[in-house]
Amino acid sequence: MDRQKDALYYAGLLKEKKASSEELIVDAFRKIEKVNPLYNAVVHTRREKALAEAKTRDxxxxxxxxxxxxxxxxxxxxxxEPATSGSRLLKNHIAPRTSHFIExxxxxxxxxxxxxxxxxxxxxxxxxxAIHGPARNPFDKDHSPGGSSGGAAAAVASDMVAIATASDGGGSIRIPASFTGLVGLKPTRGRTPVxxxxxxxxxxxxISFALTKTVRDTALMLDALQTVQAAAPFQTPLFSGSYFRNxxxxxxxxxRIAYSLESPVKSVVSEDAKRAVMQTVSCLESLGYQVEEKTPDIDGIHLMEAYYAMNGAETDAMLRGMAKGQGRDLTVDDMELVSWAIYQxxxxxxxxxYSLAxxxxxxxxxxxxxxxxxxxxLLQPTTADAAPRINHAFQSEELRERMRRSDSATAEERKEIVWKMFEESLGVTPFTQQANLTGQPAISLPVYLTAAGLPIGVQFTAPKGKEDWLLDIAAVMEENERFQ
Known part of the structure; x- marks a missing residue:
């Protein structure tokens, strides 16, 4: 990855007329054609439309x-353009309108x-x-780039593009950032358009945002995307001034920084993940920061159970709507087993x-x-270990059969199936979900490589509305050459 060639680098070329948008688009497609077969990051393209926009828009x-x-x-x-959500049910769906975020x-x-x-x-x-196949990690294509923004991470880390949009409902920006050596900010709830x-x-x-190579790209992207929407149920006051200029x-x-090495769900944290944090602690202490080991008093297991309750109910509502649109009941053959088990x-x-959750x-x-x-x-590992291998099975065949038959299980059994279904994978990424549920901003920074050359990030979490604090500490790490 060429961290120097971030989005602002290319914006500078355009401003100085050293390159045109058409040239950058052609170059991006040259990279995609060469590299994407290795990493399966990009699933749809719009070359001619993009070139036309480059010629006609100001x-x-x-x-x-x-x-x-x-x-x-x-x-x-x-x-x-296609809007598949990686789903069999939507594999032929075309978006009728543009989201406010993409606008x-x-x-x-x-x-x-x-x-x-x-x-x-x-x-x-x-x-x-299943409809697209696995995305692969540019640091080692036998490993995953994470999810759910795995394709975005693989595209940026392999230099197909300098920046890609992403979203984060439980770590889906920060987990891929950790696994692929990128900067991954999840903003405060209500910060970006919905x-x-x-x-x-x-x-x-x-919440939607982006995956970047540099802190400055993250800051300017936040300037571009922060908003207050009158129609939005969750709103955060605008940051006065400019994140980028600040x-x-x-x-x-x-x-004042607390750090914790404890998994919120009591799972094992690898020695590499612990070293990533402790090396960061040493750096910060050498720079005069007050750093102390302290873990928030939150029952992470009960909080995850509340997360799954929300996820299950929202999935039921979503798929109920799809069933109505298709005029039939949905079956296990309409979706992947994880989706089916959550639905049931x-x-x-x-x-x-739902209210209790x-x-x-x-x-x-x-x-x-x-x-x-x-x-x-609060400083923690972003992930408890480096990226898993592509072929790693997170559920046993026995569990997968239970997932398949979950429509005939009792309510308590369905709840248990969902917990067991995610138990091992959650153990790899137990640190990110909390900020989604509390609404706080959190950022993953690329500070560590394992002996095998795989990245692991560290995560900083700040009070609501304090993305500027996260960008400040991120800049300190970047300026002190801690990015790997």
Whole structure:
């Protein structure tokens, strides 16, 4: 990966007239044609439309000036283009309208050249949709780039594009960032555009943003995309001024930082992940930061159970709508087994169950608010280990058979099946979900490589609305040459 050639590098070439948008698009497609067969990151392209837009649209007063970008094929619709969500049910679906998020991306001066691979409905922390095949990690193609924004991560890490849009409902920006050596920010709930189809995004757990190579790209992207929508159920006050200009003042705040090596769900954390954090701690202490080991008092297992209850109920609602549209009941053959098991569990989640689950989210958010009275930032591993191998089976054949037959299981059995289904994969990525449920911003930074050459990121979490703090500490790590 050439970290120097980020989106702002290419925007600079355009501004200085050292390159044209058409030339950048042609070059991007040359890279895609050469590299994508190795990594299966890009699943749809729009070369001629993109070239036509480069010739006819005026990008002179935009932040990114005509830079090509890939967008995630999940909830980030572009009118007239495929919108499969990695799903068999939607494999022939064409988006009838453009999402507000992608409208904002285009207003920022990007030209959409294609779409990236995701797991079905974004339910996994790896990317292996049956309709597209697995995405592969540019650091080692026998390993996954993560999920659900795995295609986006693989495309950026392999230099097909300098930046790609992504989304994060449980770590789906930060997990791929950790596995592929990228900067991955999940903004505060309500920070970026939503709608017009879905406004709540897993009750605010899910948010759209981007995967980048550099902190400056992340900062300028946040300038471009931050918003307050009157129609949106979740809103965050606009950051006054500019994240990008604020970053470049060079004024660095001496944060009070807590660090934790404990998995929230009591799973095993690898020695590599621990070393990634401790090396970061040593760096920060040498720079004069106050750093102390402290873990928030939150029951991560109960919180994950509340997350799955929401996910199940939302999946039931989504697939119920699809069934109505098709005029028939959906069967196990219409979707992948993970989707089917979540769907069957969701049918058993009552309104009371749902309300209690969201109440646990709010309690966790209140606890984190108290935690931040003492500590500005929380430092953890982003992931508990490096990327898993492509062929790793996270469910046994016995469990997969239970998943297949979950429509005949009791309500309690369906709940247990979902927990068991995700138990091993959650053990690899136990740190990211909490910020989705509390609504806080969190960022993964590429600070560590294993002996095998696979990246592992560290995650900083800040109070709501404090993305500028995350960009500040990220810039410190980048400026001190801690990025790997």
């Amino acid at each position: 990008y002179r007063d935009t932040l990114f000036g005509g830079v090509p970008i890939l967008i995630k094929d999940l909830g980030q619709d572009l009118a007239g 904002a991306v285009e207003r920022a001066g990007f030209i959409v050249i294609g779409q990236t691979n995701t797991p079905e409905f974004g339910f996994k922390n790896i990317t292996d949709a 709608g017009p189809g879905s406004y709540r995004g897993w009750q605010g757990a899910s 970053l470049n003042t060079g004024n660095r705040r001496k944060f 569990y969701g049918k058993t989640v009552s309104g009371g169950d 969201l109440g646990l989210w709010d309690q966790a958010a209140a606890e984190m608010d108290r935690f931040h009275d003492s500590y500005d930032l």
